[in-house]
Amino acid sequence: MAIKSPPSSLVGSTPGMVSRWLTRLALLLFGLLFPLLMLEIGVRLLGLAPPPVPNPSIWEHHPLFGWWHIPHSGGTFHSDFNEFTAEVRINARGLRDREIGYDNPNDAVRILSLADSFGEALQVDLDQTYAKQLEQLLAGPLARPVEVINAGVGGWGTDQESIFYVAEGFRYEPDVVLLAFFIRNDAVNNYGPLEIERNGGRQQKEFFSLSPGGGLIPPPGQESLERTALTANPQQTTAILAEETAPPLLAVADTLWTWSALYRLAMPYLRDIPPVVKAIGPSGILGGEAVIRASNPSVPVPFFIYQEPPDERFAAAWALTEALITRLNDEVTTRGSRLAVVLIGAPEQIYSEAWQRTLTGNPGMQALNLDLEAPNRRLTAFLEAANIPYLDLVPVFRQAAGRPETPPLHFRHDQHWTPAGHRLAADAMAEFLQRELGPHLER
Numbered sequence: 001m002a003i004k005s006p007p008s009s010l011v012g013s014t015p016g017m018v019s020r021w022l023t024r025l026a027l028l029l030f031g032l033l034f035p036l037l038m039l040e041i042g043v044r045l046l047g048l049a050p051p052p053v054p055n056p057s058i059w060e061h062h063p064l065f066g067w068w069h070i071p072h073s074g075g076t077f078h079s080d081f082n083e084f085t086a087e088v089r090i091n092a093r094g095l096r097d098r099e100i101g102y103d104n105p106n107d108a109v110r111i112l113s114l115a116d117s118f119g120e121a122l123q124v125d126l127d128q129t130y131a132k133q134l135e136q137l138l139a140g141p142l143a144r145p146v147e148v149i150n151a152g153v154g155g156w157g158t159d160q161e162s163i164f165y166v167a168e169g170f171r172y173e174p175d176v177v178l179l180a181f182f183i184r185n186d187a188v189n190n191y192g193p194l195e196i197e198r199n200g201g202r203q204q205k206e207f208f209s210l211s212p213g214g215g216l217i218p219p220p221g222q223e224s225l226e227r228t229a230l231t232a233n234p235q236q237t238t239a240i241l242a243e244e245t246a247p248p249l250l251a252v253a254d255t256l257w258t259w260s261a262l263y264r265l266a267m268p269y270l271r272d273i274p275p276v277v278k279a280i281g282p283s284g285i286l287g288g289e290a291v292i293r294a295s296n297p298s299v300p301v302p303f304f305i306y307q308e309p310p311d312e313r314f315a316a317a318w319a320l321t322e323a324l325i326t327r328l329n330d331e332v333t334t335r336g337s338r339l340a341v342v343l344i345g346a347p348e349q350i351y352s353e354a355w356q357r358t359l360t361g362n363p364g365m366q367a368l369n370l371d372l373e374a375p376n377r378r379l380t381a382f383l384e385a386a387n388i389p390y391l392d393l394v395p396v397f398r399q400a401a402g403r404p405e406t407p408p409l410h411f412r413h414d415q416h417w418t419p420a421g422h423r424l425a426a427d428a429m430a431e432f433l434q435r436e437l438g439p440h441l442e443r
Helices: 008-046 130-142 158-167 186-190 192-198 250-259 261-270 274-283 288-294 301-306 312-334 352-361 374-385 393-401 419-442
Strands: 059-062 066-069 074-078 085-089 109-115 146-152 176-182 338-344 390-392
Touching: 008 261, 109 130, 109 158, 130 146, 130 419, 158 176, 158 186, 158 312, 176 312, 176 419, 186 192, 186 301, 186 312, 192 301, 192 312, 250 261, 250 288, 274 288, 301 374, 312 338, 312 374, 338 374, 338 393, 338 419, 374 390, 390 393, 390 419, 393 419
Parallel strands: 109 146, 109 176, 176 338, 338 390
Antiparallel strands: 059 066, 074 085
């Protein structure tokens, strides 16, 4: 049987069809890529994206503190949202401060500032931090040099701050120890079950606990902190992802961050959308921060600090926090100094619109009984009973934020204080310290 040949019209048209399909594909790709190219050029020309250079690494693992500053490290810090640029330098002893020795040759009044990221203040230059502004505000009225030693470290809780004082901070022989307490998450930071849940199951430090009788039990190996010297371990806390299976697209994200201004502009906003982070964050395409966020609880654990009454775990966190402050107060007063506490409010406590954004973004919170004043009431009642002077900055910031002429006090996305916020806090702290501890500072 003879085999029929295909029609000559089809044979002759095969190369033409391929050519037409390739042309259509090229036009489609051009239609998709050309607008992106124009956006890329526009973002670059307008300077809308943060620089491609990553923020410098200034932290390392520490056997006592969990993590600590790398001495002599530093560089330029910038916001992923392009909100700020700040120069940060770490001194020889690991403080974000100028060089200050243990000795006090100028007979200066010394205030040791214990704090988390609000004291570390990577968002502003050193002279704009509340610690350095407080020096200037107090020097005149006291008619003596004033040194406010900045021992703030991002992410620290009251536990790490109290360990630092016992292991290192007392060496500066401060007249006053000023403990900053961030309302939203410091109690969470102190309590192991909540802090580990907040971090998606990762544990970055050891934790104190309470005995059945309410006594404070130090973490393993920290029973004799007074005899422990400040040491450093070269292991970097930034190795979290290196310890896990590398997400498949993390290298692609790193390359895009380096070469594409459009990517650097868009990624921070995408990482702020929880459903997007949960859906594609694990792939690595949104960067390492999104990989970590994707494993965290959908509703951030710290926001449950406002639940009234607190559940069993938060009640335990508060009991542990109060025991830590009591111990710190005992250590400070034993050495002839005075402890004072400053309550730092979260943006949702200051701005009603910030709280509404939080509730809108976390529908699971809307059915709970939440009271933004509850943690402040609990902490101030404890401090009054313990006879520890305190300053609650929430009313101060609310009043200032309500005035139309007040510049922004918090960065919108970063949520830490702007230079104006640091100035307002320093003014309030200076007035508070002179009123409450004036005789102690003037002696």
